[in-house]
Amino acid sequence: MSFLEYAPAPESTAILHLRDEYGLFIDGAWTEGRGATFPTISPATEKRIATISSADATDVDRAVAAARRAYEKTWSRMPGGDRGKYLFRIARLLQERAREFAVAESLDNGKPIKESRDVDIPLVAAWFFYYAGWADKLDYAGLGAAPRALGVAAQVIPWNFPLLMLAWKIAPALAAGNTVVLKPAETTPLTALLFAEVVQQADLPPGVVNILTGAGDTGQALVEHPGVDKVAFTGSTAVGRQIARAVAGTGKKVTLELGGKAANIVFDDAPIDEAVEGIVDGIFFNQGHVCCAGSRLLVQENVHDEVVERLKTRMATLRLGDPLDKNTDIGAINSAEQLERIRALSAAGEEEGAERWSAPCVIPDTGFWFAPTIFDNVSTSSRIAREEIFGPVLSILTFRTPGEAIAKANNTPYGLSAGIWSDKGAKILAVADRLRAGVVWANAFNRFDPASPFGGYKESGYGREGGRHGLGAYLTTGPSKGGA
Amino acid sequence: MRLIGADLTEKSLRLHLEGLPGVDAVGLERRAASLAGRSIKTTSKARALDTIIRLTDLTTLEGADTPGKVRSLVAKALTPDPARPDTPRVAAVCVYGDMVPTALGALGSAHGDPDDGGVSVAAVATAFPSGRASLAVKLADTRDAVENGADEIDMVIDRGAFLAGRYGEVFEQIVAVKDACRRGDGTFASLKVILETGELATYDGIRRASWLAILAGGDFIKTSTGKVGPAATLPVTLLMLEVVRDWHRLTGERIGVKPAGGIRSAKQAIGYLVTVAETAGERWLQPHLFRFGASSLLNDVLLQRQRLLTGHYSGPDYVTMD
Amino acid sequence: MTRLAVPKTYKLYIGGRFPRSESGRSYEVTTPDGAFLANASLASRKDARDAVVAARAAVAAWSGATAYNRGQVLYRVAELLEGRAEQFAAEIRDAEGVSAAAARAQVDAAVDTWVWYAGWCDKYAQVAGSGNPVAGPFFNISVPEATGVVAIVAPQESAGASLLGLVAVVAPALVAGNAVVVIADRAHPLSAIGLAEVMATSDVPGGVVNVLTGSPAEIAPWLASHADVNALDLAGAGALDWVPLVVAAAATLKRVQDPEPGVPGWSLQRILATTETKTVWHTKALL
Known part of the structure; x- marks a missing residue:
């Protein structure tokens, strides 16, 4: 038995006193x-x-x-x-x-x-x-x-x-x-x-x-x-x-x-392990049912392979299953209707030639589930690069220069959020200035606070x-x- | 060695180490907190507790250490819970070099490779804990411990040289100590390189020191002496596990990690096991790749083990002093 | 013998140039008594389209200029307007049929409006932004910035305020760095083109302000529905069938300011109505 097969640790529902x-x-x-x-x-x-x-x-x-x-x-x-x-x-x-x-x-x-x-x-x-x-x-x-x-x-x-x-x-x-x-x-x-x-x-x-x-x-x-x-x-x-x-x-x-279709921009000078965590936080938090989800990964081309490899390794440790289990990372899709939408858009992604990879998860027999999924080699014109999927599905695109990253990040009718990963402060601030998004997280993603204004452009x-x-x-x- | 595209010189070493990706402290600590938050129950917990014991370097590093104290430590290492003989043995006892013969004598036939169920003897060396001595003294300290029969040498790096940017000097010292670990029969005592992360202060520094220690031939990278605070922390250990994972991807070689000092509860230690499994992989959960340097941890693990076996909470009178 | 005057040809102002309407149309502008003043260009939907293109092209440099620089440029407009105050007052007196004193007072008010808004360029972000004390190791700051291209219907039938009404809606939109497409008062468009001449000879980059003369009822729907317009200021659209304009603007979720009677007063809120607040988080750590 693998150490990673943690025994079930369900939170008790006895605390709930619901009416019928x-x-x-x-x-x-x-x-x-x-x-x-x-x-x-x-x-x-x-x-x-x-x-x-x-x-x-x-x-x-x-x-x-x-x-x-x-x-x-x-x-x-x-x-x-x-x-x-x-x-x-x-x-x-x-x-x-x-x-x-x-x-x-x-x-x-x-x-x-x-x-x-x-x-x-x-x-x-x-x-x-x-x-x-x-x-x-x-x-x-x-x-x-x-x-x-x-x-x-x-x-x-x-x-x-x-x-x-x-x-x-x-x-x-x-x-x-x-x-x-x-x-x-x-x-x-x-x-x-x-x-x-x-x-x-x-x-x-x-x-x-x-x-x-x-x-x-x-x-x-x-x-x-x-x-x-x-x-x-x-x-x-x-x-x-x-x-x-x-x-x-x-x-x-x-x-x-x-809605949103946020770019999560990873530069080649990013703190790479934290960036991978940030990609995971960005798109798999709450099964990707997040309007500000980092659903478009824009990764600098010279570190693309490295980042994708690390991301896959990390995704393989995500635990999908019972939402009430304290070790669950990925819960259920909220409804059959939403699951159908995620499936349809993912199918479109495959048809448009993007490379699909899903984390190896056991999918429960009942309920609505979708394994954490990434699409590599996504083109800017692809539906999965433009439409909000609202699920645990990441589209990966590459860029070569900061200017190209900014242009691709802004190339959407949405403008809710964005992420920037770099160890270089001057670059982070300059990129943040030019992103057309209401919330920009630098070396972080999906953080919220009552003192921090949240809302979108466009x-x-x-x-x-x-x-x-x-x-x-x-x-x-x-x-x-x-x-x- | 040409790993970094040039012969290993002070300059190329600096370029390599300073070219490593940065660490974002907030993200690292967040990830560590999330790993520590895993909830390990029932059968998983039972296995985790036994694994912790098997991976423990039971340690005494006091000026007041005596042969009696060391023999008592060894007895505890061999029979952690006298009431429950199925309790696993620890991986090693860790002592000062002059106590190695005492430890070996007390271990007797139980002395051996912890991967095969034996208990080995680790000795701290190289002017532990400060490392403030000439190289000659450090090497003599090391040879002395190896000649006394130590299976493992826990050396300290020269933090002063590291912080002053003299990476080559630190590198050469590790290489020399490694050479001093050579036994008469040509085999080597296993070398754990203590970075004393509490003195390196920054995560970037810890990542560089980890690479440096591995490049120089360390078999293990170890967080701390236990004499400086903060000693081991989960974020630091996570960071070092990321380095050994990356080294393995690059070279196929597996380097060990030893957090030491400050790990006192079973709950904390389980967080470390989770971090090992989800970062470097489960394969690292064996004595030649992961150790806890600890003294008081063992008793808390034994209390938790008793709780699982009996179904009720235990108390400190039901575990032995070492 | 009196000298025969040389009348001015009034054209549109798009991208820093003064083209005639691509449609070739014009309309007669008269004094309140019905006397001929000039033929103004009757802008078409294609002129509106061209103006949006010019405005979009100007946004990056104008919003990217330093706030100090934008402030100086807007102040420069006030300086040049002041220098030509007599000329504007005379034109306004003819066009609106008001007294010389009233005309001059309007020009003075317009100059002062430019000065007031010029001073805001490097302050509005301090007043409307915030440093946010979030519960975590983050530097967190919120700052307003320009929304982009703003389409404006200037106050109409603005006898007594044909210049001031225009300035009262254009100047606040420029503070943050937006580029503007403004439909001038249909009845009194001449001072708008006069102002465009001031713009062209001041330091306002071409395309930052684009002035269309003609029928708001004809042009505004095209601007309201234009996908590359970020905000719609309907200040002067009260007499139009304006609700459909708001409905059209909803297609791309433009920021809309509803009509308001008369000439809008000086207002920080008008500046902020065409801004977006951006919040930036950055991790903070010693380690």
Whole structure:
């Protein structure tokens, strides 16, 4: 028996006390949705976890009305310091229940427990803690004197970081004095519903946070609702485009965090072992279900063979399997639909002549899985070099000079993130200057922090989340539009 | 040797060592932390604990060492847990050169190659731990230990020369010590080269020193004397394992790695095993390629072993002092 | 006997040159009383296309220039405008039918607007950027920079502000290093071309500012849907059917500023509306 065949080390699900059915969380209380119910399943086993309500247009009306009432009657009138205290409470409650949330997230999403436990949930608590402190300091946000909240924020989030995206949306919105109606993704509603319990434990005034579950039509009804003042969306560029069209002319303020096709640039003077780790972090973190994933490796041609060889060796040590096992590196693909998309694009990559190599993983019998895969000799015109795959699939391209690296990195309609690997500081800074991307990691990749603004250029969306900039997305200094 | 495209000179050695890829400390430490986070349970843990014992150089390097202390150490090496005779033996005992005859006498017929189940004797030499002596003294120190029957020599490099950039001098000293490891029958005592990573300070320096020691003929690269803090750390060991992995890819030759000092708990040591397996490969998990230099580690491993076997937690009165 | 005047031919301003519309079209510009002033070029969609090409070509050098340099260039525009203030005031008086004093006051305000924005070039990034104290061993900084090519509909029917309205939307877009394609006030385009002449003789590189005269309703849709335009400022589009322009801009997720009445005031927010915030992380270690 090989030493590397670590015995199973599953995180216990006994910590979870889930209900069999969940309703909608509106005005501080649970209520049944009027749409058809649907199951949320574990993508690792395809087993049902719970039955989820879906909100129809009437439910959206009720939730927006509740948020409006809460905004006008309590939240916008409350001293910022008190809003902050509520957010601090939420941060602490999340820390207290961190393991429970991590298990729920891995169960519902399929991501490895080591990521939900060590990355997602700690960042969620950090996000609330960070923005809690802003609530009574809005005058210092750099927007001028006495900035005001916008009103009711409609927030629609994706399935890749369910609770973390909720935190990115709710924490700054509430700190700035807005109330929210949030819709989690159809396939990953669980932690948002558990978060509603935290909202109750924190004794937040009813209607300040409303959680609506459902599919795309629920999200559309919410975003297009006339009672909404702010729309924040994270998801695909296609849906982001629809939202941008839908809100045209309405005066709603919009933040869009959309797709990406990030270049991870490895120069020949890179710290090579760390660069290989960074490539792995860049594309295999969260099964590649990351909008800012480093999905295009741009490697300097003179070190291409060396880097690819080391990368393959490293990939062979990745462990794919049970998301709740503490040693799992690669969890399940979130849905059958997403798996199909990854398969189709990978097939296109092969047809276009790129060389495919997958890590030797045993694929479980049930659930949705895709082995970590790289495509070498990818041409710039190939679909897998241009389209977002949103899976554990890396396209490898080469460059000869820094100028060529920059040109290839920027040659995409997206502009969310990029990575640079070099030991030469002057080159890193010059390249970072010229990359058209909202987040640039130098000798690192996929790092997040509530103090650090995140968001894209071009078709990766607009607005920033995180930091002072993220707060500004929920404030205005313009003339009041009536209401409270 | 023409590995670096020119005869080995001070200049070509410098070009080679300074041309090695840099190390990003944040990334290295992040990777080490991730390896340390592996969760090793049940059967894997049982195997890991026995592997740690088999790879341990049970060490005493005190000014106050006496023959009695060394005999006690050897007894512990041979029978780590008297209540459980199936407990494996350690790889070696590590002592000062003058204690080699005592150690050999105490080992008796158990003395032998740890890869074949024996216990060998390692001696520190070359004006350990500072290395501040003339080359003649260092060589005499080494020959003395080898003549006394040491199977393995743990030498220290001249950190002063290394930090001053006199790589050639460090290289020549290692070559000379290696030569002094030659026994009368033409075989060599195995040479472990202690880099004293805590004094080299930077990861770039540690990578260079690792290459230098291997190029000069070291059989093992070892982190520390245990007399300087920080001693072994997981990131440093990971870095040295990357070097031996790369050397193997280049030459086909396998060099050993020995983290020493500061590894006190079984949990820590398991993190090292994981790091070895996932970096250089499982093949390195044998006595001629990986060792722990430790003294208090063994008892913690024995406590954990008892916990696994009995199902309840043990206590310090149930393991022996060495 | 009075001397016979030599009237000026008003053309477009694209890529630092003054071409006629490729369409060969022009339209009559009159005083408020209906008296003929000039024939302005009636720009076509192809002129808009050419202007975007020129603007894109200019972005790299202009946004790559030092902030100090951009500040000096914008200040130089103010200097040259001041030097030609009498001429602009006279043109404005004729074109807008306002008093000499009002015309001169408008020119003065336009000059001051250039000066105000010139001073921002090497400051806006300090005010709008941030050093971010992340929980880890990283140097982390956020800095705004130019978004690229900005298409602008200048305030229309801007009697009393035909020059000032244009400057109030063009100058803020230039601060960060964007290149601009601006559709001038259809009714009062002459001072826009006058300003282009100032640009051409100042140190503003060709292509950084491109001025189209003609019908915003005709040209703006082509700019709104142009995939190589990064941002759309609809300041003066309030009287147009502008929502479809926003919808068109959504195809490539352009940054859009909705119409606003009158002449936009001096505003840091206007500068930031055509910037992108870039956040750079770098590992930090002694070892």
